[in-house]
Amino acid sequence: MRVLLLVAALAALAAPPLAASVDVEHYRGYKLLTATPKDEAQVGVVRALGAWRDVDLFTHRVVPGADAVLMVPPASLPAAQRVLADKGVQYDVTNHDVQESVNDERDRQHKALTARAHTAIPTFQRYMRYAEIATYLQQTAKSYPNLVTLMNAGKTYEGRDMLGLRISTSGGKSRRGIIVDAGIHAREWISPPVAIYLIQQLTEHQSANSALLADLDWYIMPVANPDGYEYTHTRERFWRKNRSTKNSRWCPGTDLNRNFGYHYRESGASDWPCDETYAGPSAFSEIESANIRDWILQCNAAKNVKVYLTFHSYGPMILYPWGYANDIPPADDTAELLAIANEANDAMIKAGSEKFEVQNSAGLYPAAGASDDWSKGVADIPKAYTIELPPGGKNGFDMPANRIVGVVQSVFEGIKVFAAHAKLL
Numbered sequence: 426m427r428v429l430l431l432v433a434a435l436a437a438l439a440a441p442p443l444a445a446s447v448d449v450e451h452y453r454g455y456k457l458l459t460a461t462p463k464d465e466a467q468v469g470v471v472r473a474l475g476a477w478r479d480v481d482l483f484t485h486r487v488v489p490g491a492d493a494v495l496m497v498p499p500a501s502l503p504a505a506q507r508v509l510a511d512k513g514v515q516y517d518v519t520n521h522d523v524q525e526s527v528n529d530e531r532d533r534q535h536k537a538l539t540a541r542a543h544t545a546i547p548t549f550q551r552y553m554r555y556a557e558i559a560t561y562l563q564q565t566a567k568s569y570p571n572l573v574t575l576m577n578a579g580k581t582y583e584g585r586d587m588l589g590l591r592i593s594t595s596g597g598k599s600r601r602g603i604i605v606d607a608g609i610h611a612r613e614w615i616s617p618p619v620a621i622y623l624i625q626q627l628t629e630h631q632s633a634n635s636a637l638l639a640d641l642d643w644y645i646m647p648v649a650n651p652d653g654y655e656y657t658h659t660r661e662r663f664w665r666k667n668r669s670t671k672n673s674r675w676c677p678g679t680d681l682n683r684n685f686g687y688h689y690r691e692s693g694a695s696d697w698p699c700d701e702t703y704a705g706p707s708a709f710s711e712i713e714s715a716n717i718r719d720w721i722l723q724c725n726a727a728k729n730v731k732v733y734l735t736f737h738s739y740g741p742m743i744l745y746p747w748g749y750a751n752d753i754p755p756a757d758d759t760a761e762l763l764a765i766a767n768e769a770n771d772a773m774i775k776a777g778s779e780k781f782e783v784q785n786s787a788g789l790y791p792a793a794g795a796s797d798d799w800s801k802g803v804a805d806i807p808k809a810y811t812i813e814l815p816p817g818g819k820n821g822f823d824m825p826a827n828r829i830v831g832v833v834q835s836v837f838e839g840i841k842v843f844a845a846h847a848k849l850l
Contacts (some may be wrong), residue, residue, distance in 0.1 A: 450530045451661050452527055454499040457483075457520035457820060459492050460509060470512045471837025472790075474505055478699060481663065485813060486742060486782060487790055488781040492766035496523060496663070496823055519819075526819040527662045534658075544793040547621045549829045552614045554658060555585065555651045558621065562588045562647070569628050571589045576644070579712065582669040587716050589646035591724070592627045594638050602642040602730040603847045604721060604806070605840075609681050609735065609796065612663045615814050615824045615832060616736035620647035622833035623840060637844050649717055649735075650681055663822060665701050667713050672706055673698035676726035676819070682716040682737075683792065685799035693792030704794050717796065721804050731850040732843050733800040733809040736836075738755025739821050741781040741787065743770060746801045748786025748811075749793035756801070757783065763809060765846050769839035778835035779815055786811060807850050810843070812836070 443535035462468045471493045475482025484493040497505045509516050520526060528602035546561045547553065553561070566575035572594060578587040589606075591597055605623060607616035620724050624645055625635050637643075648654050652668040662810060666678030677700035683694040686708030690696065709715045724730055745762040756762065766783045776781055786797065801809040814832060817824025824832070 429605075434773045437580075450524060451525040452496075452663070455523040456497055456499075456502060456518050457506065457523060458495045458509070458516050459519040460495065460496055460514050460516040461492050462487065462489055462514055464489050467512060467514045468509065470514055470749060474508055477501065477505070478697075480505060481701065483739075485740065486615060496820070497607055501532065504768040520553070523820060526823060530662070530818070534839075537826065541555055542773040547618075548627055549618055549826075549833060552618070552658075553621070555648055556657050558617065558647055559588050561621070562590055565591065565624060565628055569682060572631065572638075573628060574725075576646075576720065578646065579716035580648075581706070581716075582671075582712055582802060583652040585651040585655075587646065587649070587651060587713065587720075588625060589644060589720065592624070592638070592643040595640070595642070597642050599640045601640060601847050601850065602644060602724065602802070603732045603734070603844055604644045604724055604730055605734045605736070606646040606649045606717065606796070607736040608648040608654055608663050609650050609717075610737060611650050611657045611667075612665055612822050613736075613738040613814075614654075614657070614822065615738050615817070615829065616830050617654070619645045619736050619814065619833050620645050621838050622837060626714065626837060637841065641848055642724075642729070644720075644730070646717070646720065650713060652713075653678070666703065668709060672703075672710070676703075677697075678719045679703050679711045681711055681714045682796055683716075683794040684711050685718070685794045685796050687795075687799040688793040688803045689790075690748055693749075693790055694794055699731070700791070708794065714796075718799070721800060721806075725804055725806060728805060730804075730806050731808060731847040733797065733804075733806045734812060734840070735796050735800075736812050736814060737822075738814040739816035741815040742789070742811075742813040743781045743783045744786040744789060744797070744811040744813065745784075746786060746798050746809055748789075748791065748795050748798050750791050751785075751787035753787075758807065759785070762810075764807060765808060765843065766810060768846075769842040772842050773835045773839040776838040777831060778833040778839075781812075795834060808843075808846070812839075 473803040481496040487493045523815040576589045607620040670677045683704035689708040743766040800806045
């Protein structure tokens with residue numbers, strides 16, 4: 426198998442290398458402000474500042490006493506600092522030039538890419554490009570024909586294949602199933618390696634993980650936003666959305682995790698194309714979210730899928746439905762959702778992870794049109810979770826590659842817990 430994957434790695438060299446002449450100065454002069462609100466009033470100030478159209482609030486969980494990170498462009502810096510000072514919000518400038526840390530990450534990635542001919546895939550020593558990931562999925566299906574089936578959910582806006590795998594010892598006829606996706610937000614590079622490591626454990630190490638394969642079908646899509654993911658490697662490192670220009674030529678992209686058709690755009694989503702959380706003109710307006718919808722429905726055609734996991738960054742948090750509003754009755758199975766998440770959290774901590782915050786999605790902040798709510802509310806998957814992986818690096822999203830292994834190994838222990846409960850549902 427290793428020989429075959431080394432061949433696949435060599436084949437992936439045909440993909441374009443990481444270009445050094447692209448928009449490498451996009452974040453020149455941008456700064457990170459780390460604010461620490463002391464009460465709910467100051468939390469409101471930080472969130473309001475994060476809603477400015479040229480300011481990016483990196484931190485999901487903004488609560489009193491905890492740090493919240495904002496990326497601020499040079500033109501808005503004086504006004505942002507004035508707002509924080511006027512409202513008495515303590516803050517520090519924790520990155521004086523975001524572009525410098527982007528350049529450092531790009532240089533490390535480029536050096537690793539130039540050496541990739543000597544590295545079998547998958548690799549967890551660097552962040553794989555989408556062409557490599559696609560090659561790995563294709564080769565894995567060929568190498569394990571009695572276990573793995575390649576699935577193509579369709580084309581992206583820019584024409585890339587949205588690939589996933591079904592891993593099953595029963596040809597997809599197990600009584601229970603679990604769906605895993607990652608990378609729906611382009612800049613969250615640490616999430617695809619979690620899905621890829623899971624695939625490797627279920628295939629190359631299937632004997633050691635036979636309990637995970639017994640009467641349980643796995644459906645795994647490592648990169649749910651291929652166009653955006655590639656764009657973060659070649660142009661804008663902190664791009665979040667897809668790359669469609671059909672809704673706006675000047676402000677491309679839609680937040681795919683606000684584009685699902687369940688309480689669409691009721692909260693936490695924007696109708697302005699330039700916003701990071703732009704939800705699109707209508708539910709499932711984006712080809713990628715429509716493809717994911719159809720893929721999930723195909724996987725769950727027999728109504729045997731019991732758990733849906735979607736990996737994001739950064740947290741660390743485990744979030745459960747409902748996320749579209751916080752003034753509604755909780756899900757009927759909230760106690761179960763919470764108990765399973767806490768058990769997974771304990772398993773990851775035992776494996777060396779930092780602690781994940783476990784909470785209702787809307788308790789963090791209401792956000793309608795997300796894939797986890799839709800999977801539970803429409804696709805009839807009983808347990809659905811968004812898992813926000815740990816932060817890293819100077820900017821939160823730029824976890825150093827030497828930390829990938831630690832993250833994927835500890836998260837795998839949490840996935841085992843979700844799988845065990847899927848078998849009981």
